[in-house]
Amino acid sequence: MSTVSVRDVTVAFESVQVFDGLSLDIDEGEFIVLLGPSGCGKSTLLNAIAGLLDVADGQIWINGKNVTWEEPKDRGIAMVFQSYALYPRMSVRENMSFGLKMAKTPRAEIEKRVTKAAELLQITPLLDRRPDQLSGGQRQRVAIGRALVRDAAVFLFDEPLSNLDAKLRNELRVEIKRLHARLGKTTMVYVTHDQIEAMTLADRIVVMREQKIQQIGTPDEIYHRPANLFVAGFVGSPQMNFIKGRLENTGEGLSFLAGDRRLSLSAYPFATAPSPGQEVVLGVRPEHLEIASKGIWQGFKVDIVEPMGADTIIWCSDPIGSVQVRTTGSRRAAPGESLTLHIDPTQVSLFSAETGERL
Numbered sequence: 001m002s003t004v005s006v007r008d009v010t011v012a013f014e015s016v017q018v019f020d021g022l023s024l025d026i027d028e029g030e031f032i033v034l035l036g037p038s039g040c041g042k043s044t045l046l047n048a049i050a051g052l053l054d055v056a057d058g059q060i061w062i063n064g065k066n067v068t069w070e071e072p073k074d075r076g077i078a079m080v081f082q083s084y085a086l087y088p089r090m091s092v093r094e095n096m097s098f099g100l101k102m103a104k105t106p107r108a109e110i111e112k113r114v115t116k117a118a119e120l121l122q123i124t125p126l127l128d129r130r131p132d133q134l135s136g137g138q139r140q141r142v143a144i145g146r147a148l149v150r151d152a153a154v155f156l157f158d159e160p161l162s163n164l165d166a167k168l169r170n171e172l173r174v175e176i177k178r179l180h181a182r183l184g185k186t187t188m189v190y191v192t193h194d195q196i197e198a199m200t201l202a203d204r205i206v207v208m209r210e211q212k213i214q215q216i217g218t219p220d221e222i223y224h225r226p227a228n229l230f231v232a233g234f235v236g237s238p239q240m241n242f243i244k245g246r247l248e249n250t251g252e253g254l255s256f257l258a259g260d261r262r263l264s265l266s267a268y269p270f271a272t273a274p275s276p277g278q279e280v281v282l283g284v285r286p287e288h289l290e291i292a293s294k295g296i297w298q299g300f301k302v303d304i305v306e307p308m309g310a311d312t313i314i315w316c317s318d319p320i321g322s323v324q325v326r327t328t329g330s331r332r333a334a335p336g337e338s339l340t341l342h343i344d345p346t347q348v349s350l351f352s353a354e355t356g357e358r359l
Ligand SMILES: Nc1ncnc2c1ncn2[C@@H]1O[C@H](COP(=O)(O)OP(=O)(O)OP(=O)(O)O)[C@@H](O)[C@H]1O
Pocket: 013, 016, 018, 036, 037, 038, 039, 040, 041, 042, 043, 044, 045, 193, 211
């Protein structure tokens, strides 16, 4: 059953139309991440689900109920924003209780929920402190706790970790994942432009660009079978290598050709019927360019070597374009050295040069 259903939604800001009939179904208990560059419409979509802005057309359903015209507080959702927005003069306990008090929840029930949320987030020892006596990470935990006590079926997060330093962000990311697992059936919709957060947290990622959904898929699908050149280039660091070329029928069946480089595509799982002569872009992840002792892709010249600890990134140049190779941390190479690369054709992605769509 879908917990959140966005049906053919259009949003307009005065003269600017943001979505034109956007639809998305989110299942009960799913962790959905909305991922995309600044301005792609992630927050607008989240705010439309939350009821913080009106839709011009279409419907929003939450828990089997049409909530398109319901107030945010009546939608069965809880939100966590980038800025914690805690009340500075109230203790953590009071901050977490405030919304429930306003809703006239009985005192014993408030106490029970705050105790449980504090335990889940490991902030019980902080309950009597004020926000200015907390670190950034602790404040964001309190903000999550304040959402948690609402016992909502759907949690909406808008870049909740982007104000934190890298170490805290990693810690809290793991906490959020653990929280989702513990809560079981709670649906989470999480906005970020950080692909690591998206890959590690999501059951499914929704990749957006210019207010349109580009692809919806598991992190594995998004990473290994990107639907188009945009998704392929946006997800993955270092970025996927792109090599321009064309499809040709050779003695080995259909092949990719770029300059005098050739790759047999007999094992490539084409999603659409390929046409020989077609201009294409070959996409290959840096970790799928293997340094080999022999092979047909010889003579790639090493430009720069970046030792990263766990792995090494080697930048190579070639008449067909420059590529980045990800190899083991202990591998070294000298600038000017010549490398032979092996590519497994089942690990590559092919895109139409004309449309950018996956072939
Ligand atoms: N109040 C508004 N009035 C006019 N245009 C708006 C308004 N809010 C958002 N937009 C436009 O809608 C588009 C989507 O914005 P949105 O904030 O949803 O993007 P985003 O992906 O969340 O970006 P960011 O990561 O920078 O927050 C942008 O082109 C933005 O300029």
